Amino acid sequence: MSYLELKAAPIPDMTKGIISLWFRDARKNNPPEPQAWPSGLWSPGTDSMVPPDTFKVIQEQAFKHNVFFWNAYGQFITGGGVTLPLFESPSVMIPSPPPFVANGMHMMLTFGDAQQSYDYCEWQVTYPGVIEAVNYVPMLTAGPQWSATAWPPPYAPWIMADGKFKVATFVLSGSTPKPDLVPQSFIGVDKDGYLTICLQTNTKASYKGYAFQLDRATEIRATLSYFQSPTDLPPVPGQWVKVPNYWDGYEFWYKDVSNEVMGAQPETFVIGGPPAAFDFITMPPVSDGAWHHLLFSFDISGGVGVQWPSLLTGGARPPPSVATGCKAWLALDDHNYTGAALQHRFAMHDGFQLPLLPGMGTDATGFGPVTSATRAVMNLEDNAILPRNCWVISFRNSPKLGLRRFASTAGLWELASSTYINKGDYNWFNWTGSIWPLEGTPGGFEWRGELHPPKPSNPDPKTFDLPTYQCDGFIIPVAGHPIGIPASEHHLEHNTGIEMAELQIWANRTIDTADISMRRLFVDGNGEPVSPSKAAEVLGKPDILLHGSGNWQKGKNTGASGADDDDKPIPAGQFVPVAKIEKFKPEPELGK
Amino acid sequence: MAEPAGLGLDFLTQIVNVHWASGLAVEFGKQAEDAPKPPGPSATSTTQQLKRNRRRIG
Numbered sequence: 001m002s003y004l005e006l007k008a009a010p011i012p013d014m015t016k017g018i019i020s021l022w023f024r025d026a027r028k029n030n031p032p033e034p035q036a037w038p039s040g041l042w043s044p045g046t047d048s049m050v051p052p053d054t055f056k057v058i059q060e061q062a063f064k065h066n067v068f069f070w071n072a073y074g075q076f077i078t079g080g081g082v083t084l085p086l087f088e089s090p091s092v093m094i095p096s097p098p099p100f101v102a103n104g105m106h107m108m109l110t111f112g113d114a115q116q117s118y119d120y121c122e123w124q125v126t127y128p129g130v131i132e133a134v135n136y137v138p139m140l141t142a143g144p145q146w147s148a149t150a151w152p153p154p155y156a157p158w159i160m161a162d163g164k165f166k167v168a169t170f171v172l173s174g175s176t177p178k179p180d181l182v183p184q185s186f187i188g189v190d191k192d193g194y195l196t197i198c199l200q201t202n203t204k205a206s207y208k209g210y211a212f213q214l215d216r217a218t219e220i221r222a223t224l225s226y227f228q229s230p231t232d233l234p235p236v237p238g239q240w241v242k243v244p245n246y247w248d249g250y251e252f253w254y255k256d257v258s259n260e261v262m263g264a265q266p267e268t269f270v271i272g273g274p275p276a277a278f279d280f281i282t283m284p285p286v287s288d289g290a291w292h293h294l295l296f297s298f299d300i301s302g303g304v305g306v307q308w309p310s311l312l313t314g315g316a317r318p319p320p321s322v323a324t325g326c327k328a329w330l331a332l333d334d335h336n337y338t339g340a341a342l343q344h345r346f347a348m349h350d351g352f353q354l355p356l357l358p359g360m361g362t363d364a365t366g367f368g369p370v371t372s373a374t375r376a377v378m379n380l381e382d383n384a385i386l387p388r389n390c391w392v393i394s395f396r397n398s399p400k401l402g403l404r405r406f407a408s409t410a411g412l413w414e415l416a417s418s419t420y421i422n423k424g425d426y427n428w429f430n431w432t433g434s435i436w437p438l439e440g441t442p443g444g445f446e447w448r449g450e451l452h453p454p455k456p457s458n459p460d461p462k463t464f465d466l467p468t469y470q471c472d473g474f475i476i477p478v479a480g481h482p483i484g485i486p487a488s489e490h491h492l493e494h495n496t497g498i499e500m501a502e503l504q505i506w507a508n509r510t511i512d513t514a515d516i517s518m519r520r521l522f523v524d525g526n527g528e529p530v531s532p533s534k535a536a537e538v539l540g541k542p543d544i545l546l547h548g549s550g551n552w553q554k555g556k557n558t559g560a561s562g563a564d565d566d567d568k569p570i571p572a573g574q575f576v577p578v579a580k581i582e583k584f585k586p587e588p589e590l591g592k
Numbered sequence: 593m594a595e596p597a598g599l600g601l602d603f604l605t606q607i608v609n610v611h612w613a614s615g616l617a618v619e620f621g622k623q624a625e626d627a628p629k630p631p632g633p634s635a636t637s638t639t640q641q642l643k644r645n646r647r648r649i650g
Contacts, residue, residue: 002620028621486620497621529616552618584619 001029001495002579004485004546004555009111010572011507011543011561014476015301018506018539019109019187020522022529022588025289026106026189026486028497035099037349039357042123042170051092051261052123052170053361063125067133067165069252070214072123073361073369074402087362089394089402090369092211093467095262096348096388098181101198101270105188107487107494109503112185112200113477114490117177121260123170128217131247132164133407167250169214172260182265184490185476187294190274193287195332197271197296205267205304205387205471207258209464212399215255220406220454222248251406251458256465267387267471269300271328271343277353278374279344283332291499291588293523295331297510298385302326303472306390310398310466319379322390326474327383331513333590334523338382338514345372345391367395383512390469403461478507483544485575500552501588502529505544505559527590546575549583 042052043060051072057063074087098118185200223244275282286292302325309318330337347353350371351362360368372391380386396402482488485503487495504522511518521535532547545559546552555575556562562573586592 022617024617495620497619499617499619501617547616549615549618582619583615584617586617587614588617 001492001497002577002581003487003492003495004552004575004577004581005488006483006555006557006573006575008480008572009478009483009561010570011478011505013479014507015474016297016299016508016510017476018297018504018509018511018542019294020296020502020504020535021108021187021294022291022501022503023108023286023294024291024499024588026108026496026498027191027193027287031104031106031191031496032493034103037097037099037357039359041359044125046122048359049097049120050357050359051094052125053359054170055361056359057125063168065165066168068168068170069217069250069404069407070169071361072170074363074396075404076363085364087396087402089397089399091213091399091402092257092261093370093392093394093399094348094368095264096268096346096372096392098183098265098268101196101268101388102183102186102188102491102494104191105186105196105494106190106496106498107186107188107484107491108498108500109187109486110184110484110488110491110494111476111478111481113202113481114184114488115179116182116200116202116266116477117179118181119175119260119264120178121172121175121257121264124173125168126171128167128169130167130217130219130250132166133250167217169217171213171215171255172257175260175264184482184484184488186487186491187296188494189286192274193285194274195272195283195286195294197330199269199271199298199300199476201267201269201300201387201474202477203267203471203474204259204263205389205469207262207389207467207469208256209398209400209467210258211256211261212254212403212461212464213257214252214403216253217250218253218458220248220251220456222246222454249407251456252404253458254403254461254464258467262389262392267389267474269298269326269328269343269385269474270346270388271296271298271330271385272341273344273346276345276347276372278376279340281340281344283330283337283341286332290591291586292333293331293529293588293590295511295513295519295522296328297330297513298326298328299510300326300385300474300476304386304390304469305471306386306469308393308398308467310401317377319377320373320393322378322380322386324380324384324386324390325472326385326387327510328385329383329511329513331519334519334527336514336519339380340375342383343380343385344375346388348372348392350395369395371395387469387471387474394467398466400461400464400466403464405458405460406456483575485546499584501549501584502532503544503546504532504535504542506539507543509539511539523590529588544573553577553581553583 037049038047039050040046040048041056042048053073054068054071058066070091072090072092074090077084077086077088183198183200186198188196190196223242272283304324304326307321311317328342330342348371349357350368351366356362356368362368370392373393486498513519521538522530524530532545542559543561544557547558551558555577557573557575562570564570
């Protein structure tokens with residue numbers, strides 16, 4: 001396919017811009033097969049970029065004798081000794097994956113750095129080096145049932161078939177930059193004819209509270225107290241003997257890895273695109289094979305902050321705190337679009353809009369860890385836009401709420417009430433279901449001991465951050481990078497044949513497309529192009545101007561980057577035509 | 593100079609528009625093999641270069 005390319009654009013990096021473009025019949029040929037997100041159940045050395053589902057990993061032969069106290073997709077909800085087949089909160093939210101945005105795209109214009117990498121960090125299994133966990137024989141009835149096999153325990157009887165379990169966890173490795181996952185900025189038409197604009201910045205955001213790894217486990221040890229003289233009931237102080245250092249479980253230490261997980265890709269804004277569930281409003285598709293005109297302007301020089309609160313009791317989701325200084329203005333075929341038509345939610349592999357990817361964990365609901373919020377939830381002003389990851393929302397609750405602070409087997413049977421007692425705020429009820437029978441205490445007359453576990457010394461995950469996004473200083477790297485029409489070499493497969501006319505680009509200027517006098521600088525009342533000189537009078541000479549079939553065929557840029565004040569060509573600003581570009585009739589006119 | 597009656601600026605604008613509003617569009621979509629070959633060393637010049645190199649080595 002033929003195309004024009006300017007290898008190293010002599011125009012500045014952009015935080016704002018105006019692009020005006022006539023195009024027609026962008027879907028002559030099929031785009032390349034969609035690029036899949038590398039997926040599959042985690043295994044050592046895997047290529048999968050889907051976070052590990054430890055519930056499935058322990059089913060693998062190599063991990064049959066490991067126990068994980070962390071799962072990227074969440075732990076089952078437990079309470080009162082009952083475990084529900086529902087996940088509480090994912091420990092790791094998943095970002096908007098990069099190949100999806102260019103999938104199925106018929107490109108019209110690509111610009112910006114084509115060599116940005118996706119800084120992916122692999123998940124690696126590690127072993128915290130603590131005493132091994134044991135699957136204890138469950139308590140069947142109240143009272144003594146077993147004798148300890150060793151004294152003093154750490155170990156009481158366990159089900160031999162299961163035995164001991166080495167504690168394992170997952171941590172992120174250093175980043176392995178992956179090429180070819182981050183697209184250039186582009187303007188394209190998707191497989192169904194929906195106009196899609198991607199503004200790919202080189203700016204990294206600050207993420208907190210989106211992903212946690214269980215970094216470290218430490219043992220906690222309890223003190224056993226037993227009563228020396230049981231003849232003298234009830235027991236009185238002073239007759240209890242304390243024996244410290246009984247192993248009593250683990251406490252867990254976490255690290256916030258949100259930047260590594262969510263910020264692997266520099267921030268991206270996506271405008272337009274196909275309808276998604278509950279966000280049906282879009283621009284009309286441009287699939288009729290007739291001429292269309294796009295007038296697009298953006299300003300991403302402002303900052304963006306988003307915070308997602310936890311669910312209320314009962315499961316209601318409070319609205320997020322959202323502040324954005326980023327805006328876009330778009331007129332398609334002389335009609336101004338704002339709100340959900342401008343930017344709305346997008347489909348994620350949430351088990352609802354798109355199927356879960358292989359290797360993704362889920363609960364009985366079948367949903368994935370994250371989905372995208374609707375425009376109504378984000379409550380944005382008409383022209384406000386957000387980076388794509390700001391739309392990502394936990395399908396369940398805040399990641400911090402699903403993290404175990406500790407795990408213990410120290411529950412004791414209380415004789416008086418015949419119920420378990422949870423010591424202080426320490427015991428995890430689920431774990432106390434497997435009792436540690438502290439029988440066989442030394443002395444002539446045995447009496448049931450009482451265990452005094454210490455309070456956890458690790459930070460309480462409940463105090464961790466809510467999912468919080470913060471970024472400002474967005475920049476689209478354009479200077480010195482290729483501009484391709486309809487696609488540069490990097491995205492050549494997405495060049496599927498198209499007719500185009502009258503491309504005008506201003507770097508770092510904006511216009512409001514709601515203002516009809518601005519639209520009339522580009523499209524007249526009859527739906528025909530207006531002389532570029534009109535826009536130049538108001539907006540100044542565009543940085544890039546391709547005007548007239550002859551100039552298009554030669555790649556002659558007569559904008560400020562391609563021609564000096566005396567209209568002499570600037571060689572560095574000229575496009576190079578590749579393969580045959582032909583003159584085309586009919587002339588641009590909306591609907592023709 | 594006074595404009596002729598009925599030939600205001602609108603008329604002039606139309607003339608200008610007619611003048612420039614033709615020959616605007618192009619079509620991308622031809623296969624690469626249709627394209628003229630990019631300038632580069634021809635077979636002959638490559639052969640001569642090889643001969644020169646051989647002479648230098650020999």
